[in-house]
Amino acid sequence: MQIKVCVGSSCHLKGSYDVIEAFKEILKRHDVEDLVELQASFCLGNCANGVTLQVDGVEEPHIEKIGDDKFLLHNVTKDNAESVFTEQIRPLLNI
Amino acid sequence: MPQNNRLFDTTVQYIKYQVLKEVIRRAYEGGLEDAYLEIPKIIAPGPKPSVRCCIYKERAIMQDRIKMAMGGHKDNENPVEVMYTACDECPADGIYVTPACRGCMLHACKDACPKDAITIIDHHAVVDKSKCIECGKCTKACPYSAIILQKRPCMVACKVKAISIDDDKKAQIDNNKCISCGACVYKCPFGAITDKSLILDIIDILKKSEENKKYHVYAVIAPAIVGQCRSARIEQVVSAIKKLGFYQVVEAALGADITLYHEANEWAEKKILTTSCCPSFVAFVEKNFPDLVKYISHSVSPMVETAKLIKRSDPNAKVIFIGPCASKKMEFKLEKTQGMIDSVMSFEELQAFLDARGIDDTQCEDSELDNASFYGRIFAKSGGIAQGVNDVAKQMGVEGLKTCQMNGIDECRAALMRLKLNRATENFFEGMACDGGCINGPLSITHGPRNVADVDKYGEAAKEKTIDNSVKLYKLSLENEKK
Numbered sequence: 001m002q003i004k005v006c007v008g009s010s011c012h013l014k015g016s017y018d019v020i021e022a023f024k025e026i027l028k029r030h031d032v033e034d035l036v037e038l039q040a041s042f043c044l045g046n047c048a049n050g051v052t053l054q055v056d057g058v059e060e061p062h063i064e065k066i067g068d069d070k071f072l073l074h075n076v077t078k079d080n081a082e083s084v085f086t087e088q089i090r091p092l093l094n095i
Numbered sequence: 096m097p098q099n100n101r102l103f104d105t106t107v108q109y110i111k112y113q114v115l116k117e118v119i120r121r122a123y124e125g126g127l128e129d130a131y132l133e134i135p136k137i138i139a140p141g142p143k144p145s146v147r148c149c150i151y152k153e154r155a156i157m158q159d160r161i162k163m164a165m166g167g168h169k170d171n172e173n174p175v176e177v178m179y180t181a182c183d184e185c186p187a188d189g190i191y192v193t194p195a196c197r198g199c200m201l202h203a204c205k206d207a208c209p210k211d212a213i214t215i216i217d218h219h220a221v222v223d224k225s226k227c228i229e230c231g232k233c234t235k236a237c238p239y240s241a242i243i244l245q246k247r248p249c250m251v252a253c254k255v256k257a258i259s260i261d262d263d264k265k266a267q268i269d270n271n272k273c274i275s276c277g278a279c280v281y282k283c284p285f286g287a288i289t290d291k292s293l294i295l296d297i298i299d300i301l302k303k304s305e306e307n308k309k310y311h312v313y314a315v316i317a318p319a320i321v322g323q324c325r326s327a328r329i330e331q332v333v334s335a336i337k338k339l340g341f342y343q344v345v346e347a348a349l350g351a352d353i354t355l356y357h358e359a360n361e362w363a364e365k366k367i368l369t370t371s372c373c374p375s376f377v378a379f380v381e382k383n384f385p386d387l388v389k390y391i392s393h394s395v396s397p398m399v400e401t402a403k404l405i406k407r408s409d410p411n412a413k414v415i416f417i418g419p420c421a422s423k424k425m426e427f428k429l430e431k432t433q434g435m436i437d438s439v440m441s442f443e444e445l446q447a448f449l450d451a452r453g454i455d456d457t458q459c460e461d462s463e464l465d466n467a468s469f470y471g472r473i474f475a476k477s478g479g480i481a482q483g484v485n486d487v488a489k490q491m492g493v494e495g496l497k498t499c500q501m502n503g504i505d506e507c508r509a510a511l512m513r514l515k516l517n518r519a520t521e522n523f524f525e526g527m528a529c530d531g532g533c534i535n536g537p538l539s540i541t542h543g544p545r546n547v548a549d550v551d552k553y554g555e556a557a558k559e560k561t562i563d564n565s566v567k568l569y570k571l572s573l574e575n576e577k578k
Contacts, residue, residue: 004408007466007568008343008462008466009333009344009462009463009464009465009466010211011467012463012465012466013463013558017564017567017568020567020568020571021567023504037575038571038575039571039572039575040404040568040571040572041408041409042343042345042404042405042408042409042466043311043342043343047463051271075146
């Protein structure tokens, strides 16, 4: 699985670097660093709802599906990163 | 003669812009195959010539300009080229005593001459060309301003003496000496030397992306862009660029942050370093100080560093650099840039592109532009890298750095000579070929003191005050590349 954090200008201003740092820490703490690749992406085309995350490589994507194996997550902040991960991403890892 | 509508500093730029605009319009709306026949008549309607001997010569020159707008001579790797018909064969006779010479008693010219080259014959100053070194002291000494120094503006502008006069009295560029800085492009009063445009390649890349569905086309903009586009704000220019069909606009200043990080580290290791951001400066060192090539930083330029970040996160992306620089059109083809940049557009070409597509940037909504730090953004002015590397080194706990700011090729030559002779007191050399830095690049729309203030303001506006987050982003992209 890949998590792409938008670092386009708009998301950057809303704190995408903080979100990246938060996710680095979360992935480590949940011991899933080998399963999830964290990436940055220049603009995911959802500037109004940033910080936007794109989750790639999942079997049954839900929540605003944008492709066969990917979906978007909106309004992510460093403060809600933990709940976004545990509630919406971790269940898809099948662990 | 078409009048400059105050968009550009010079009428020469304005004519180049008109040709580009018409070529771009035809690339979209059709009629490119008739460009050579029709465009000259539109821009030089006649029947009277405005500058040259006849309207037919003017139109022939216009055809040369169209060729340059469509890519120029492909077999010549230099992005800067002389248009043979347009070169007006300016006099280059050196010191010339005009009829204003009164044959006075004072003989200030004779006294001022360090080489004893002036004698007074029949109440008139006469210059012995075999002795004259063209220092110009007599021209300043004459109380009647009767002596002038006739030099070709292109040859004066060229600090590496790459321009000579061929058998037909036309200017010719020696590619072995030329560093593609483009100084002659901006200085030739007849607009006879120009940069070759890649705009048709860029339009092709944009069209084939099928509105960014096949692949994404990113624009990487040089920080010197602030203050370039009329009275539009940079946030509006970003929207305007997207309207041209670009997927996203990213600041080259982001790559500049990473370049600073590399340079500070590399200096800590080598203890003597020159910058490598300016491709004309790098070419200048390679061609004139081969012994000092070992000191050139191995870091790639901010343009390439930014493109690397983009292509690591979006491997099918195409990246177009937009800047003020002629030599970037040479740099992007070099092996060391690893094909990261797909093409290069100048600020002049950007203006022509926007106007050809009917996009008024002053009427566009704002788009955010904020990827880089304060330091990356002030790269555009002379002294910007020196200031950045000083602060970054301090933050990294690296000590002993002494920066030298080399503003323009003459200062580069002087400082590198000291370095070569082991007489330099500094150990970090910031080299920029253009006087004042990139903000005075030859393909800028305007060249003025206002641009420095604009760059400073743009730097201050950055959310990131240090390069830390840019470096983190770089490290993250590297980790993924290794996986």
